[in-house]
Amino acid sequence: xxxxxxxxxxxxxxxxxxxxxxxxxxxxxxxxxxxxxxxxxxxxxxxxxxxxxxxxxxxxxxxxxxxxxxxxxxxxxxxxxxxxxxxxxxxxxxxxxxxxxxxxxxxxxxxxxxxxxxxxxxxxxxxxxxxxxxxxxxxxxxxxxxxxxxxxxxxxxxxx
Amino acid sequence: xxxxxxxxxxxxxxxxxxxxxxxxxxxxxxxxxxxxxxxxxxxxxxxxxxxxxxxxxxxxxxxxxxxxxxxxxxxxxxxxxxxxxxxxxxxxxxxxxxxxxxxxxxxxxxxxxxxxxxxxxxxxxxxxxxxxxxxxxxxxxxxxxxxxxxxxxxxxxxxxxxxxxxxxxxxxxxxxxxxxxxxxxxxxxxxxxxxxxxxxxxxxxxxxxxxxxxxxxxxxxxxxxxxxxxxxxxxxxxxxxxxxxxxxxxxxxxxxxxxxxxxxxxxxxxxxxxxxxxxxxxxxxxxxxxxxxxxxxxxxxxxxxxxxxxxxxxxxxxxxxxxxxxxxxxxxxxxxxxxxxxxxxxxxxxxxxxxxxxxxxxxxxxxxxxxxxxxxxxxxxxxxxxxxxxxxxxxxxxxxxxxxxxxxxxxxxxxxxxxxxxxxxxxxxxxxxxxxxxxxxxxxx
Numbered sequence: 001x002x003x004x005x006x007x008x009x010x011x012x013x014x015x016x017x018x019x020x021x022x023x024x025x026x027x028x029x030x031x032x033x034x035x036x037x038x039x040x041x042x043x044x045x046x047x048x049x050x051x052x053x054x055x056x057x058x059x060x061x062x063x064x065x066x067x068x069x070x071x072x073x074x075x076x077x078x079x080x081x082x083x084x085x086x087x088x089x090x091x092x093x094x095x096x097x098x099x100x101x102x103x104x105x106x107x108x109x110x111x112x113x114x115x116x117x118x119x120x121x122x123x124x125x126x127x128x129x130x131x132x133x134x135x136x137x138x139x140x141x142x143x144x145x146x147x148x149x150x151x152x153x154x155x156x157x158x159x160x
Numbered sequence: 161x162x163x164x165x166x167x168x169x170x171x172x173x174x175x176x177x178x179x180x181x182x183x184x185x186x187x188x189x190x191x192x193x194x195x196x197x198x199x200x201x202x203x204x205x206x207x208x209x210x211x212x213x214x215x216x217x218x219x220x221x222x223x224x225x226x227x228x229x230x231x232x233x234x235x236x237x238x239x240x241x242x243x244x245x246x247x248x249x250x251x252x253x254x255x256x257x258x259x260x261x262x263x264x265x266x267x268x269x270x271x272x273x274x275x276x277x278x279x280x281x282x283x284x285x286x287x288x289x290x291x292x293x294x295x296x297x298x299x300x301x302x303x304x305x306x307x308x309x310x311x312x313x314x315x316x317x318x319x320x321x322x323x324x325x326x327x328x329x330x331x332x333x334x335x336x337x338x339x340x341x342x343x344x345x346x347x348x349x350x351x352x353x354x355x356x357x358x359x360x361x362x363x364x365x366x367x368x369x370x371x372x373x374x375x376x377x378x379x380x381x382x383x384x385x386x387x388x389x390x391x392x393x394x395x396x397x398x399x400x401x402x403x404x405x406x407x408x409x410x411x412x413x414x415x416x417x418x419x420x421x422x423x424x425x426x427x428x429x430x431x432x433x434x435x436x437x438x439x440x441x442x443x444x445x446x447x448x449x450x451x452x453x454x455x456x457x458x459x460x461x462x463x464x465x466x467x468x469x470x471x472x473x474x475x476x477x478x479x480x481x482x483x484x485x486x487x488x489x490x491x492x493x494x495x496x497x498x499x500x501x502x503x504x505x506x507x508x509x510x511x512x513x514x515x516x517x518x519x520x521x522x523x524x525x526x527x528x529x530x531x532x533x534x535x536x537x538x539x540x541x542x543x544x545x546x547x548x549x550x551x552x553x554x555x556x557x558x559x560x561x562x563x564x565x566x567x568x569x570x571x572x573x574x575x576x577x578x579x580x581x582x583x584x585x586x587x588x589x590x591x592x593x594x595x596x597x598x599x600x601x602x603x604x605x
Contacts, residue, residue, distance in 0.1 A: 063519070091524065093524035101531075103592070133513040136507045136508070136509040138505055138507075141496075141507070142346075142496065143500060144341070145345055
């Protein structure tokens with residue numbers, strides 16, 4: 001296990017979103033250099049799994065969660081409501097729900113564009129459709145198992 | 161006899177060598193893989209996609225999906241153990257001898273249990289219950305005539321072998337767990353597993369006698385239930401002492417596969433509106449209104465060479481075999497070990513990319529192609545023997561010999577089918593997902 005959390009792209013992100021192309025204004029992406037809304041290069045929040053988002057709108061979606069939960073990547077109403085890891089990798093598809101088998105990032109972008117239309121704000125093209133599959137976020141780094149690691153207690157141990 | 165020729169294990173014989181243990185594990189892997197297509201096929205035959213709480217069949221469909229994913233977990237745990245004992249290189253999933261051919265008898269089981277690709281029905285659920293049948297349900301047979309009566313019995317022999325081969329009594333055959341912990345763990349499958357409809361145990365990194373036994377315990381308990389329980393189990397089955405909350409007595413419970421299948425048969429986890437306002441049972445798993453009338457054992461040889469549906473079934477076979485070949489590629493690419501001081505937000509990692517693609521190809525290519533097949537009726541123009549009743553196509557889950565690099569072949573086959581099945585294309589279809597897959601240039605020919 002890691003001693004302390006790894007740093008985020010920005011220590012204090014000014015906006016929380018789960019992937020590239022989802023920033024709502026210039027300069028609010030991970031690098032702080034996006035020329036306008038919708039052109040950001042990466043997520044400003046990182047988390048590994050279902051229910052781990054610490055604020056609204058942080059669910060990456062696609063791997064687990066109920067049909068309803070999964071339908072709203074990047075648009076959950078509250079902390080801990082989101083499904084799955086952030087950022088969204090480009091091949092990730094929904095495992096359930098009406099968009100089962102379809103791209104998670106594309107749905108996140110559709111919801112983003114709908115929010116921007118509703119707000120009357122302009123936005124630009126996304127630089128891609130999710131991070132490349134072979135870019136491994138820090139939360140999935142592995143370390144060599146130590147002696148005794150993984151020697152958990154099992155249901156059988158309890159019965160014996 | 162099974163098509164998997166390596167299944168030469170005798171159930172009443174103790175495992176005394178590492179090679180013997182490896183042979184048992186290869187046989188176990190074949191048994192686990194042989195269940196996955198038949199469970200998926202029955203699941204695909206349920207008409208609903210289950211995307212709302214009111215959609216017909218959501219409960220049965222979710223249970224079935226969760227069970228199929230747990231069978232994948234079992235296959236993973238078995239293969240991880242093969243890697244841990246230094247025999248990983250002896251085994252590949254993309255192997256014509258290893259891939260099940262339906263119909264075929266369940267390997268090594270007595271009495272014989274024939275496995276078919278069939279739609280969901282009471283008869284098929286009875287076959288599934290037979291696969292997962294707990295010990296003690298049937299009376300034991302004379303030792304001389306039984307390879308194994310239940311999977312639990314078979315795996316207990318493997319557990320006994322693990323214990324012996326981890327002890328000093330094994331002498332030169334003792335398993336080198338230090339090698340597993342220091343090096344071979346990198347070649348096991350550990351990340352990239354989710355099962356929203358199943359238990360919360362995931363793939364075990366097997367680096368010791370304890371972790372090996374726990375991996376086997378998860379397989380047996382999830383399948384048929386605990387030896388003294390046969391039904392409901394703590395969830396997870398194996399708990400990390402560092403994350404032991406909640407304690408099992410107040411924590412979640414999970415049903416065994418046998419119990420889940422029994423509940424589907426009873427209609428407890430049903431197929432839609434189980435009872436109408438008059439108290440009348442409306443739909444069961446035998447109602448054709450809620451189950452696609454898919455072919456039994458839909459081999460591509462049943463269809464005419466001129467049929468585009470046959471080409472779609474060939475694509476389905478090719479995708480299935482790509483999935484297995486990709487799994488082989490994952491096991492050949494070591495996981496990178498990062499030092500605790502590594503704080504970079506991202507690292508470029510080929511193995512990680514293969515793992516993400518593995519999930520994506522199952523959900524974004526294998527499933528949509530299968531779903532398209534089960535919704536496609538077959539006519540006299542498609543079948544060599546004209547159908548007497550309404551019948552639909554289905555994914556054949558057969559071995560496919562790639563004629564070229566697999567991704568290239570998938571792209572070409574999918575593109576050629578767009579004229580007949582345009583739903584494969586578009587900006588968010590199967591064609592796009594195939595385009596995102598990694599090439600597998602090192603596939604053995």
